[in-house]
Amino acid sequence: MTTDMSTRVGALSLANPILTASGTFGYGLDLADLCPPERLGGIVTKGLSPQPRRGNTPPRIVETAAGMINAIGLQNIGVEAFCRDVLPELDARGVTVVVNVFGESPAAYREVMARCERERGVAAYELNVSCPNVSAGGMEFGHDPALLASLTAACRAETAKPLWVKLSPNAPDLIGTGKAAVDGGADALTLINTLRAMAIDAVQRRPVLQRGFGGLSGPAIKPIALRMVWEVHWALPSTPLVGIGGIETGRDVAEFLLAGASAVQVGTAVFRDPAAPLRILGELERFCAGEGITAVGELIGGLQWPC
């Protein structure tokens, strides 16, 4: 038996539910030799800003128990270079491209989107709202529902394409921010971004990362991500969700779908195994076949609850 692996995130149809997570698969072509992006549901680009960004001084990464902390500082080539040097080939290969966008002001977000709107080949936008809003005194967009609603509305005005907002697990009110994003016009919510964390070098008596803090990702965070996906699905049952956090196996994907995600993103697993997204897709196919599932969509939100 073969399972229909296609899925939909709102209006966007995907060949399968496996996407790559922003910041872990470059701009979509970097690992094409090891993991052809056109065979995935889609790729999410490294976060793009209007201008190229240099990022943080190293050390930027540190391994932890079943996880890692990163403080890359949103280094990227800028939207112009992406549209010029990368997007045409992604388009030619038929890759479903989600552009991850960030900026320090709503205008900066809009600038990235406006530039992409001039090109073909972008399937959707994902707003990374875990970055500080300079005009609002450094408060992260994703931590304040009002700020987030207005940011989302501003971006909504820029495009007719699907607009996803990526929620921060560090926000004081996860569901409130999710609702705010939907109120602002988001078509889907993606969650979770990394959890604020820290590693200390006990001999040097310093943080390991030059920035002190960073974001925790990897299998360690999966139980938290799964809980958050289910909570947001429970609160906003009609909002499409894209699940992220520590996905390593096809069975992990099935868990996120059951919790209410319509698709998932694979992040840190790519660092362990650059072909992980494809491997995971194969595992998910075999899991579905083994369970007699004819269409992977059957799993979405299928968790039996209360138990």
Place this chain on the structure above:
Amino acid sequence: MTTDMSTRVGALSLANPILTASGTFGYGLDLADLCPPERLGGIVTKGLSPQPRRGNTPPRIVETAAGMINAIGLQNIGVEAFCRDVLPELDARGVTVVVNVFGESPAAYREVMARCERERGVAAYELNVSCPNVSAGGMEFGHDPALLASLTAACRAETAKPLWVKLSPNAPDLIGTGKAAVDGGADALTLINTLRAMAIDAVQRRPVLQRGFGGLSGPAIKPIALRMVWEVHWALPSTPLVGIGGIETGRDVAEFLLAGASAVQVGTAVFRDPAAPLRILGELERFCAGEGITAVGELIGGLQWPC
């Protein structure tokens, strides 16, 4: 060289900085054959309520990547049985006993403390505020600063002994709740309790735990716990802290001390290795000796920041 391993949490002196975490070492005697409690800085009892509690229907635990989720449901023998059957022997052995207290109302917390106040052998109290306040509609005490301040003040009135408040990492405002506890009269803050999490059985399409959600503990959460300890230490530099979360090695302890903890608690590690608290103490001693540290207290809050 031998290092002076003694430490102080506010007014309370401890022979060394290693305590056991509530809910992971029974009432202090359960593992005495494998890990003599009198050799530790102290033990924190399983959470005690006025009456015995049955706890949740199993399954109650599930292993995750470098962690586990539990939903024990605060099963305990009740304060009466503890005072009658356990405390005298702990006292006779010279164990430093911290009683972990919880209830569904401030009166219930006070009842537990009042009962203990009639005995000798209690060194301090630790309030577990991750339980729902029945009179406040199920809102967790630890999630609302105002609620927490008044709970702490009510408990403060009950004892002259050191009063610790154990912060929940799920609170929307960690520092706000920490401040509220101090305002209410807490002598020290312990952190962190478990992170709200979930595991799903993809074949059964149900949560693995009968309660659906549970609390994540173990090495997976260490980077988050360390970050929270440092954040609270930064915000409340004169408040003594007790660090908890994924401690597995003596070096982990050194990291928590550097982040601002005056002592630590070892939890899930005990399940992997019942002698873990003693092993960790030995490792910490060797670490200190290797670094030429004459008194372990030198480490407390010694993190160099900004980097």
Place this chain on the structure above:
Amino acid sequence: MIARRDLAARVAIVEDLTPTCFRLELLCCEPVAASPGQFAMLRCAPGLDPLLRRAFSLAGVRSTGDGTIVEMHLKEVGRGTALLRRLAPGAPVAMLGPLGNGFTLGIAPGQRLALVAGGIGLPPVLFAAEMLAAHGSAFDLFVGASTAGELYEVDRLAAAAAVVGGELVLCTDDGSRGEPGFVTAALQRRLDAGRAYVRALACGPDPMLQALGRLATARGLEAELSLEEPMACGVGVCLGCVVELEDGRLVPSCKEGPVFPVSRLAARWRA
């Protein structure tokens, strides 16, 4: 209770018993005193994956010149058992045990026990059979598996039964060896034919234990079931492994069990 210790053991033997099960023998330097039904918590690998130890029933304990050999039988079902299966002789394995209680083996002359095992529930039953044989206490053995290829240690079982003139009844679900069907049906046939037992001791999958609980309750036969609950600590402090009793209490099965008289357990084990 026999004192608990974290023993520094080493792999003596890993060998396949069936396509899915394997024998693991660990060598400890110290003497180990254990009763059938007790278990040990094994660390499956150095490091944090998997995080927790795994519980395994003891299948036997014997002294050698070098120390004590602790025998276990494992079924490969997940990561931990897969890692243990791949260990090479000499590899160190931390083993905490013996833990928990054991079966009640004492009987009076003329009395007879029924020992009942299903699948990977065999280890404590084999251990009991060999210990009873050594004491000259009478028993019959009922051992079930899904298929002939999953039955193992038949010679040892037969030898133990023979010592005390007991019957060894083999059963397979698919009828490929021994009596077709479940061990509980085989036991029921003996009871129907008038054979009398003072007590049944059983280990196996939950449905088998429940069937036995029902049968024993219906026939007024005492029965002890060895239960398998997910465990984190194995030493009574996490309260993860609780079992519901008759009186509604939830007790840690690692400490008050894993062996429980059916009469002490909640009704679902008897109905």
Place this chain on the structure above:
Amino acid sequence: MIARRDLAARVAIVEDLTPTCFRLELLCCEPVAASPGQFAMLRCAPGLDPLLRRAFSLAGVRSTGDGTIVEMHLKEVGRGTALLRRLAPGAPVAMLGPLGNGFTLGIAPGQRLALVAGGIGLPPVLFAAEMLAAHGSAFDLFVGASTAGELYEVDRLAAAAAVVGGELVLCTDDGSRGEPGFVTAALQRRLDAGRAYVRALACGPDPMLQALGRLATARGLEAELSLEEPMACGVGVCLGCVVELEDGRLVPSCKEGPVFPVSRLAARWRA
């Protein structure tokens, strides 16, 4: 760039080279084309501990009847290297590589290279020496270690140097073998004595590389340094391993390196 692949390799040999270092040879079924300076990312264990692969320089690649042997030299410093050291022959090891760039080996007739290695920086330098010897390109070798017992593969180094009439200069920090002091001082003495090199190729601890960067810059000598940054992915997508360049840019050393000309690097490598 040579195509990257995740190779299903097996352990051929694990053997000690010094009290702290060991040789790891992996057998791959496929041919592997690699240049000295390139590295591979090895998974140290099945499962999640440790989570990330570890980067190791290639020390050589040779064909055998069964496939390709990839040689590495590892220093046990933590969990990953400890796990690799304990692997038995035949154990599977996932190996992603070859990755990154390599040293610039091309020289004109009459020219000479200086190859400089410190500590566990030897593998790519040995690889380069043997490849240069096979091509008949001239070089001198400067190899340093903390103490005599930490020098290894001296015969292979001497043999490679001998092929092209090169000098093998051994140095130890404690003077227990060869010239006492640092390799960079030994190189400096040769330069002072008028020996000319078209380029220095170096791998070793940061202080050694910085000393070489200073020396080379001062003497107008081209130099290439193989840098060691903490890596998560090894393939240019995590941006964890960045190195600062002359122009202030931060570039992933797994992709644009690990070998960089000193002149391209930020000033701290030269000052």
